[in-house]
Amino acid sequence: MKKFMRSKMALCLTVILALTVTACGGNNNANSSSGGEAQGNAGGGKKTGILFWSPFSGSDGPFMKKIVDKYNSSQDQYKVNFVIQPNGEYYKQLDVALSTGKERPDLMIMHVDQVPTYQSKDQLQPIDGLAAAAGINESDFAEAPVKYATIDSKLYTIPLDIHPVVMYYNKDLFEKAGITSPPTNRAEFDAAVLKLTDKAKGIYGYVVPTLWPQQFIFPSLVWQNGGELWNGTDVAYNSPEAVEMVQWLRDMVEKGISPANVQQDGENTLFLQGKNAIQFNGPWMKSQFDEAGLNYGVAVMPQIGAAKQAIYAGSHGFVTPKAVTDSNTLAGIGDFLKYVSGNSLDWAESGQAVASKTVMESAEFKAMEFQSTVSESFSSVQFAPNVLNWGTIIEPVWGELSNAILGKKSPQQAMDDAVAKSRQAMK
Template identity: 30%
Template sequence: MQRARAPGTHGDPGRQPGRRALLAGVGATAGLLLLGCRGEPVDVRQQAAIAAGGSRGYAGPAIELAFWTGFTGGDRGPMERLIARFNREHDNIAVRMGVTRWADFYQKLPAAVDSGRGPDVAVLHADQLATAAVHRTILPLDDVADALGLGADDFSQVLWDAGVFRGRRYGIPLDVHPLGLYYNRTVLADAGLGDTALPRSRRDYLAVLEELKGRGIQGSWVSPALFTGGLMFQSLLWQAGGELFSEDGARALFGSEAGVEALSFMLELIERGYSPRDVGQDADSIAFTNDRNAFIWNGIWMLNIYASIPGLRWGVLPVPTIGAQRAVWGNSHHLVLPRQPSSGQGRLKASVVFVDWLSRHSLEWAEAGMVPARREARESAAFRRMTEQAIFAEQIPVVRFPPAIAGIDAVRASTLDLAVNEAVLMRSAPREALRRAAREADALLSDNLRKFGGAP
């Protein structure tokens, strides 16, 4: 039975196209800002201190706050409902959400802040905090977190640390969205395989794929695109003990033997006939929804999409451990406070009231198909009843985030992502593709250090 293509199969990560323009466009402006002053502007320090006063509430005149996000898909409705509830509960604060596709959001936000027309509160991905910090687009939130009494125990150490860049906090985590292993129950059942065949290890994974192949089914389609192949590679790299970049952001490390091992495994799936060659963008997900693909490494953002497709029978597991250790790619939405013009500093206290309220209501945000960042939400009976999300949450101890390095996303997109693409399409051998991309990345990283080096 053929089904129509699932709408919006990229979900939240649709933000990726156009990221290469990040350094070329906004980065040039940021470089000029940094040349003139290596220290933190006085108004940013003052604004951070003013914002912390919002921990005691807001007693000023009625005010409307602008809240910017990239929630354009199934995550928009849950956030709109949360905002409506906040507005009902607060007589003197009204929040209005502005929505822009993630692909455009990360160029629009710094330009708006620099012109004095930015929002009061925004949502950024964890892998964008460092770049926004060196652009001075967002405020440091150490004083805010302290005033609200927030710490790692309220979230988890890995989630809490994801909001830190160069020793300062810039984000309050709202959720975490890692990869998981989706499986198609219909495909497995038609092949005579049940839940006992669900893979947890490399051996299990290859064994069930061999079983499927014997029945004429290519069971694990490998995508050459960032979503999902690039994120699969990053997970495999960490599982093999490798790293993407050095901690100081000076060198690309993905060309190591661990990187070659990770990419070679993806090629092995193709060479053994478990995946077609030349898988097109979203073709792995479309095949999954059409009962032609048994397994797909995809993000939690697909939960609501797959659940909305009539007749699709599926489940989810933690990603299998292919390498020597457990690890999985993840990202996280963080609440941030953009820098304000001097005339708007009185709004900061009201903004912190909203940030605090939204953070404490992260269980309701789980309706968007995310794992809530707050520990108390994840440990609640209500969340445990969200079966699939609770399975994703099991991976939090082994979630790995992209490194907190300014401009790193654009470097990765123009080097590593292309190497994965070339290798998966069998245009270059894994070692050759990764080593070449690492050399190119090193040159870009050197430029980054010149532009973004020093304290933010």
């Protein structure tokens, strides 16, 4: 068996790319805003151009464009050229640009779980020196992404946001069931879903997804129950702590709290129809629920496990290629990131909970009920294990977890089979 541990950091779940791609938007058309080519440098009397790539090709793109436009209008030394790449092809396009140097960005958005991979390929430069020169401090941001993206004592990203799994609930169904507040622990959750279930009307307390977004839910449950996905030397999702959480999910199907054989996105369809009282999903669902006119609430995911509160999350951040060496360009990047760190309220308006403490502590952000609630999870978030090729290793879990939830295998057998398949992938 090959050794898969990195010294400090590692690759994220490959599958989380699909998850966070969903969070980043919908259409596949490359989009350019605030555009133009690099326009020389300040020394030549022209603005220094900064090519900035992002995967925000959905509804969130205009919010980042607004930030870029405001920055460009706020000063006359730098011009940020904002380019949106097709979200599904983002990392493929980035790999080509970084390896060939053709149309290489000076600054790009990167999911925090991807940072160790690109750093290990020697394609990123530490950003702490650039940040310090611009007056940006690590302490200005939520701790989790800063800690994760610090490799060999060097910081490689400036965090933009954190998107943890959260709990959405139907306020109308809660009121009818006489439940006055969202559950915060297992006992409250189990009692609530029983009250919320009305099989005669086709209403369920909690519809258990068999596929997505289990990639966010299952790790949270395992960690909450004192288990690990990786124990330091081997995969560990067949531990008693993990199997207990799989059984908990299966029990809700057997008790009729959830329908059986839920198809992809079935839990969301029922939530939109007012027939699923509770859903665990990401902040990116907000716009869909708003557009549907749902009377819903959002809360921190309850601590279902017995050990601790732990919530799986993703995060967007800014990174710079190692090949960017021009001093004017680097100074411009620092100036732009300094601006964003204090002016990311426009990004919060997209539904995201920003990582900047300056913005989080502002009265304007605190008045955003949804975003401020999401940020309450930040102290408990965890990212993917620090294991190389983790996405490939953990991939068998999702099919086997589905088998357990559907009753095709016992939870223990399903997780044992997942571990065996993961170990095979590690050879």
